Amino acid sequence: MAYSEKVIEHYQHPRNVGTMDPTDVNVGTGLVGAPECGDVMRLQLRINPDSGVIEDAKFKTFGCGSAIASSSLATEMIKGKTVDEAYAIKNTVIVKELNLPPVKIHCSVLAEDAIKAAIEDFKKKRETAGLAAVAVAA
Amino acid sequence: MTDHFCRFGIDRTFAVNRDELERRFYELQLQSHPDRHVTAEIARRDEALAESSDINAAYRTLREPLPRAKHLLELYGYPISEQKKVPQTLLMTVMEAQEKIAELEMATDRATKQRMAHELGAVAEDLETRRSAIDEERAKLAKDWDKAMHAAERTKLTAPEEEHLGRMAQLISERAYLETLHWSVQAAQEGKAAFIQH
Numbered sequence: 106m107a108y109s110e111k112v113i114e115h116y117q118h119p120r121n122v123g124t125m126d127p128t129d130v131n132v133g134t135g136l137v138g139a140p141e142c143g144d145v146m147r148l149q150l151r152i153n154p155d156s157g158v159i160e161d162a163k164f165k166t167f168g169c170g171s172a173i174a175s176s177s178l179a180t181e182m183i184k185g186k187t188v189d190e191a192y193a194i195k196n197t198v199i200v201k202e203l204n205l206p207p208v209k210i211h212c213s214v215l216a217e218d219a220i221k222a223a224i225e226d227f228k229k230k231r232e233t234a235g236l237a238a239v240a241v242a243a
Numbered sequence: 244m245t246d247h248f249c250r251f252g253i254d255r256t257f258a259v260n261r262d263e264l265e266r267r268f269y270e271l272q273l274q275s276h277p278d279r280h281v282t283a284e285i286a287r288r289d290e291a292l293a294e295s296s297d298i299n300a301a302y303r304t305l306r307e308p309l310p311r312a313k314h315l316l317e318l319y320g321y322p323i324s325e326q327k328k329v330p331q332t333l334l335m336t337v338m339e340a341q342e343k344i345a346e347l348e349m350a351t352d353r354a355t356k357q358r359m360a361h362e363l364g365a366v367a368e369d370l371e372t373r374r375s376a377i378d379e380e381r382a383k384l385a386k387d388w389d390k391a392m393h394a395a396e397r398t399k400l401t402a403p404e405e406e407h408l409g410r411m412a413q414l415i416s417e418r419a420y421l422e423t424l425h426w427s428v429q430a431a432q433e434g435k436a437a438f439i440q441h
Contacts, residue, residue: 136331136334136335136338137334138329138333138334138337138420139419140323140324140325140326140327140329140416140419141323141324141416141419142419142423143337143416143419143420143421143422143423143424144423145334145337145338145341145420147338165338165341165342167337167338167341167423167424167427168423211324218327
């Protein structure tokens with residue numbers, strides 16, 4: 106299958122690969138998988154609890170080139186955004202940006218799911234720790 | 244979506260008679276083969292060509308057990324793509340194993356390499372065990388399903404029938420994770436970088 110130039114570029118030079126401390130109360134971790142192909146993606150966000158802004162994002166993805174490119178692009182897109190803005194991101198933006206073919210659309214869905222899972226993890230962690238919810242209006 | 248079982252005139256079951264399937268395939272292809280429509284008008288010719296290619300795709304789906312099972316589940320409204328309830332422990336297993344592979348690839352000293360290779364061997368063994376357990380359960384579910392007659396639509400299925408198919412869909416998706424990981428482990432053991440292409 107032919108990958109678009111942008112996919113190849115992200116695949117060869119993935120941005121923001123890495124890990125953060127998952128126990129850090131300001132870090133949200135999303136671990137999601139693609140049930141059809143078995144790709145696994147972990148996305149971590151460092152969120153400023155006062156402003157609700159995503160200050161840093163790291164990912165590790167094990168899967169095809171499109172899955173890696175989708176997560177790499179996702180980290181670039183959400184850095185600097187508020188959690189609400191990031192939560193609202195739709196996979197179609199990734200599809201368009203990377204020019205993903207129909208058979209690879211699920212890779213972008215995976216990235217969207219990972220963003221949502223990471224934000225939910227962050228919110229849940231703060232709740233469990235008895236900390237105030239990050240209140241930001243998008 | 245098109246019901247390939249219906250198109251081929253065979254029962255909607257997990258197991259199919261391959262000889263019968265092949266026979267039906269040739270019959271269908273004979274009707275729509277482009278060569279039979281050389282003298283027809285262009286619109287009809289295009290139609291025949293599209294039909295012929297659809298039949299090929301349907302045949303590929305029905306011929307192999309896994310795509311066939313996925314198709315059956317999809318007809319009942321259980322597309323594998325919507326199996327989001329993957330156990331987090333399974334995802335974590337995949338993540339940990341993949342990190343081991345990455346470590347092995349980065350390792351430069353002999354001792355680390357040996358230790359990692361040993362650990363990967365254990366991972367491969369565990370994968371194999373889990374995969375055969377899944378396949379065993381799948382085979383049993385398929386057999387039990389095929390024994391009885393079922394309604395054609397999900398809304399008409401009984402609660403146990405729904406559970407039956409739901410479990411099948413879950414198993415197939417879990418298998419996909421193990422399969423992808425298996426490729427990576429195998430590539431690492433052979434000293435190759437895994438380039439995953441589904």
